[in-house]
Amino acid sequence: MAGVHVRNVSKSFAHGGSIVEILRNVSISVGEGEFVSLVGRSGCGKTTLLRIIGGFVHADAGSVLVDEAPVRGPGSDRGMLFQQPMLFPWLTVLDNTLFGPRAEGSFTPGTRARALELLGIVGLAGFEFHYPKQLSGGMMHRAAFARAMMVDPEILLMDEPFGALDALTRTGMQQFLLDLWERRRFTVVLVTHDVEEAVLLSDRVAVMASQPGELVETIPIPLPRPRTYEVSESTDFVDLKRRVRQAVEHARGGAAIVGAGRAAAPY
Amino acid sequence: METQQKKFAMTGPEGTLDERSPAAPSGASSPPSRHAVRPDTRHSALRDGLLALDWSRIGMGLIGVLCIIVGWWLAALVISDNVILPSPVATARTLLHYLTRPYPARGETLLGDTAMSLARILAGFAWGALVGVILGALMSALRPLRLIVDPLIELGRPLPPLAFIPLLIVWFGIGELPKIVLIGLGVIPIMVVSVVAALDAVPEEYIEAARSLGASPRYALLHVRVRAALPGVITGLRLAMGISWTSIVAVEMIAATSGLGYVILEASNYLVTTLIFSGIVLIAAVALILDGLLRLVRRLAAPMG
Ligand SMILES: Nc1ncnc2c1ncn2[C@@H]1O[C@H](COP(=O)(O)OP(=O)(O)O)[C@@H](O)[C@H]1O
């Protein structure tokens, strides 16, 4: 297991002839086995920061250390999960799960058995030979988790992974993630704009301001673990949720949601 | 690995919302039963492809063909002139007769002419598709190349390949070469456009997912980007095959002494209408078979559509 250290990361993009500063001097450390969420209004640079940690975007300045080593590109130590499950439609659920070992060349006689076991754990026993299109949204996400877990990532980077699911399925997936994390204790950086989700899942919630994206506050979530959805009815939970929501709203750029509306968005 | 398995062994699905339960929202959640793959069977792409053939649709298609034949037959009865409109029966008789027997004026069977046209199509289609796929792939990867070639394709696309026949005859004579060149020229722009579109349409997240699963850039390119583009490329091949038939029949009517296009032209010179229809029916049949093969390949490349 490894921690993530983001140090003074800045990033600008060329946007229609001008240069737009997206991230300014962002620093955050996520400890080994810690679950941290990034929240902030749309367009504040959450995805960009996650993609820098993932090694898909290079920071203009600053560095990202994973397990003390600087990130130079993508790697199987950092699993990625997106809003869409991004299963390969031409592969069965089992073959999707086996993609990582095959790509890495780490396929051994025991790999297949491990994949089947993993699919059982995520509740997809009996669906190994189905194609992604034959699964529901939640099942696809669980298959995507199984696929990511097959290469034993130490860190999971998730970009609004449940954002496109209906409320009931989302609740199920949140509980699923809590259970999985409880057993595996991988390091998690979760991007979400769902404050409730951030509080339910995280050890800490990092709040970002926009234009440029800056980290303004990190709020610890000292709710007892292991957690279930019931914790969301406690007064502690409600208080924490209010605190995070206020932090998001008071962060620079947040007021614009109420005031100037969409006009303030960078688009 | 050892400890990993132990950790997983401890984990159970308890607490997860089982979406197969009635509480889960329906709609997208239940797999379409017609395409359902029995979970206990091993996956076989070919069998899945054949199972996915939509027999009821094929049946409806046959009804349409039958209606055309009946209409044709009734019209032939009313007109009752074998030169203007021979009956389907008379056509079938001519077709079957000359399928394997040489036509008196020519010394070639219909089967031989069909094989001739097919060979030209396959040769022209093969080189055109090869060039088109390579050019399209390079254009998708190299932006400057795309900027140079795109306008050329846009300029060339509205021009019917047939406009080039006289030029090709001047350049390459009336042998096989101009015909094969012409077919390829029709295929290239279609393949370039569909290959570029298919590669562009591959979501970047597929590549990122693959890379974070340990794939090298090369592995992700071949096993994800190219693979994901495959169904779109095969659809392009189907369109290109259609254009190939247009080209070959036209060029065989203008500058050939064999092939189905030539048979049709000759038959009209001698007013043997049954033979004209025989040629048309043969073109339709062979084109249908080739398209069916490409559709089967596409089904294998994109299971579940
Ligand atoms: N590759 C890129 N090129 C140009 N602009 C980009 C690129 N990626 C992101 N941006 C811009 O950066 C801003 C932040 O985007 P993003 O990180 O996706 O925000 P969030 O995930 O918080 O909604 C947006 O205004 C977006 O337009």
Ligand SMILES: [Mg+2]
């Ligand atoms: Mg985002």
